Amino acid sequence: MIMKKLLTGIENNFIDFLFPIKCVVCKKETGLKRKNKLICTDCLVNLSPSFNFYCPICEARTIDAKLCFSCNLMIGNTENKFYLDQLLYPFSYKDQSIQKIIKSFKYYFIKDLEAPISRLAINYLEKIKNQIDLNDLILIPAPLHKIKFNQRGYNQSELIAVRIAEYLNAEFTTDCLSKIKPTKDQANLKEDKRLENLKSAFLCVKPWLITGKRVLLVDDVYTTGATMSECARVLKEAGAKEIVGLVIARG
Numbered sequence: 001m002i003m004k005k006l007l008t009g010i011e012n013n014f015i016d017f018l019f020p021i022k023c024v025v026c027k028k029e030t031g032l033k034r035k036n037k038l039i040c041t042d043c044l045v046n047l048s049p050s051f052n053f054y055c056p057i058c059e060a061r062t063i064d065a066k067l068c069f070s071c072n073l074m075i076g077n078t079e080n081k082f083y084l085d086q087l088l089y090p091f092s093y094k095d096q097s098i099q100k101i102i103k104s105f106k107y108y109f110i111k112d113l114e115a116p117i118s119r120l121a122i123n124y125l126e127k128i129k130n131q132i133d134l135n136d137l138i139l140i141p142a143p144l145h146k147i148k149f150n151q152r153g154y155n156q157s158e159l160i161a162v163r164i165a166e167y168l169n170a171e172f173t174t175d176c177l178s179k180i181k182p183t184k185d186q187a188n189l190k191e192d193k194r195l196e197n198l199k200s201a202f203l204c205v206k207p208w209l210i211t212g213k214r215v216l217l218v219d220d221v222y223t224t225g226a227t228m229s230e231c232a233r234v235l236k237e238a239g240a241k242e243i244v245g246l247v248i249a250r251g
């Protein structure tokens with residue numbers, strides 16, 4: 001056991017020597033230990049989280065991260081319902097640094113970013129916990145279709161959600177919400193194609209896990225909200241009481 005640890009240590013130092021890890025944001029060598037050196041201290045300090053709340057649809061400032069008055073009215077008068085009750089996020093996806101961090105995590109397979117990204121989310125929750133009720137939540141990550149999961153090897157939202165659940169001392173499950181249809185990337189689709197793309201994509205497999213509960217639905221990026229709203233619809237129809245969305249950045 002000790003020998004194995006020692007060897008792993010030597011191995012890691014050797015890998016570090018051959019491939020010094022560079023900060024995913026500024027590309028400078030950080031000179032820190034493996035798992036802690038993916039984002040350098042300067043880049044971490046320069047990130048600027050916001051602790052204000054905005055309407056999930058129009059981005060107007062709100063006091064509780066719920067729909068603003070006019071979006072609420074608008075939704076009441078249209079067929080396209082919106083199922084997400086609240087939306088929480090610390091960063092704007094326009095922030096180039098956070099965009100690089102999320103892309104590295106999601107598309108460049110740098111799985112070890114799960115730790116610093118989760119820490120960013122937890123620091124944010126710590127700051128807002130007096131304004132938003134974070135008690136008695138069950139955490140559910142936005143699911144990936146199994147083809148995507150197998151390609152990437154992990155679900156980035158799940159890795160974050162596990163750590164947040166630990167911090168909140170909350171329940172966590174991946175057994176409840178499933179993605180049963182592969183979908184195209186929402187960002188590349190026009191508005192009217194987005195809802196169609198998501199149609200019948202998600203299924204609540206074990207509704208009894210969420211009956212009457214408040215769900216914290218965790219994803220990495222929120223763009224139009226179509227995906228989150230669709231997941232929220234499926235969970236609510238299965239019996240969830242309320243859906244709070246949490247993402248790292250809003251596009």
Ligand SMILES: [Zn+2]
Nearest residue numbers: 023026040043
């Ligand atoms: Zn850096």
Ligand SMILES: [Zn+2]
Nearest residue numbers: 055058068071
């Ligand atoms: Zn609004």
